[in-house]
Amino acid sequence: MSNKNHISDMEKKLAQLKANHVDTPAQSKARKLVKPLFMTLGFTFLGLFIMLIFVPSSKNQTIVSTQSIAEAIPREVATASSPDLKVLNTFVTSITTTLNKKEAHTLSLTDDSKENNCTIVFTLDYLIAGVGELSNVKRNQPDFDFSCSWTDKYYVLSSNHDTYAKVQIIEAAEGMPMKVGFNAKLTTQKGEQATFIAEDVEIKRFW
Incomplete structure (x- = not known):
């Protein structure tokens, strides 16, 4: 019985962890909106870095x-x-x-x-x-x-x-x-x- 109780307790804990990490509809929508913003900022900084390297100095x-x-x-x-x-x-x-x-x-x-x-x-x-x-x-x-x-x-x-x-x-x-x-x-x-x-x-x- 002790083994069955232990397995049952583990299954409950796994179910609880899964529930805690599932996004609500609002969280899912926010994640979709924020992801493109971070990608755009990343490409912008990459472009500025490349310009600083390759654009010749006025000197x-x-x-x-x-x-x-x-x-x-x-x-x-x-x-x-x-x-x-x-x-x-x-x-x-x-x-x-x-x-x-x-x-x-x-x-x-x-x-x-x-x-x-x-x-x-x-x-x-x-x-x-x-x-x-x-x-x-x-x-x-x-x-x-x-x-x-x-x-x-x-x-x-x-x-x-x-x-x-x-x-x-x-x-x-x-x-x-x-x-x-x-x-x-x-x-x-x-x-x-x-x-x-x-x-x-x-x-x-x-x-």
């Missing part, structure tokens, strides 16, 4: 942009046959100079005729700060200037006219030429305006 970035010039320089809405649109496609020279009492650099480009040219002057500090992007709207940037000589007319930025110049300098692999692109709307002293553009023009490395 390794170059001071000149590698973005496509076509993407970086907005083009004026004008056709190639427009007399107000001037296209430059050839690098002429680059020299070291000063601007706003700072060390600066000058780039000169021309068109197919080799008689017209545009000159870009910028301080190296401004180039580095802008990561290769230069912008001057109505002469609001003393560390960057842009002017063009075209068919006996001289075009400049002006604070009194709707003028601007946006330049993008692209750094290529070491030992390869750099590239420049720009979009500039300039005016003559008489108020005659024209737009000057260049895309992916190779230039001599200046550092």
Whole structure:
């Protein structure tokens, strides 16, 4: 009898343990809601960990942009046959100079005729700060200037006219030429305006 009583007691204890571990309908529903939440949080932290490992530090970035010039320089809405649109496609020279009492650099480009040219002057500090992007709207940037000589007319930025110049300098692999692109709307002293553009023009490395 003692063995039967012992077995009976064990069966009762097992039944009690099973009853204690069976979820109520409310507990079961809560468990189903919480499980996806914990899975989502787990995947989120995993993604952040992977980004911290593989995303390069800003210290390794170059001071000149590698973005496509076509993407970086907005083009004026004008056709190639427009007399107000001037296209430059050839690098002429680059020299070291000063601007706003700072060390600066000058780039000169021309068109197919080799008689017209545009000159870009910028301080190296401004180039580095802008990561290769230069912008001057109505002469609001003393560390960057842009002017063009075209068919006996001289075009400049002006604070009194709707003028601007946006330049993008692209750094290529070491030992390869750099590239420049720009979009500039300039005016003559008489108020005659024209737009000057260049895309992916190779230039001599200046550092």
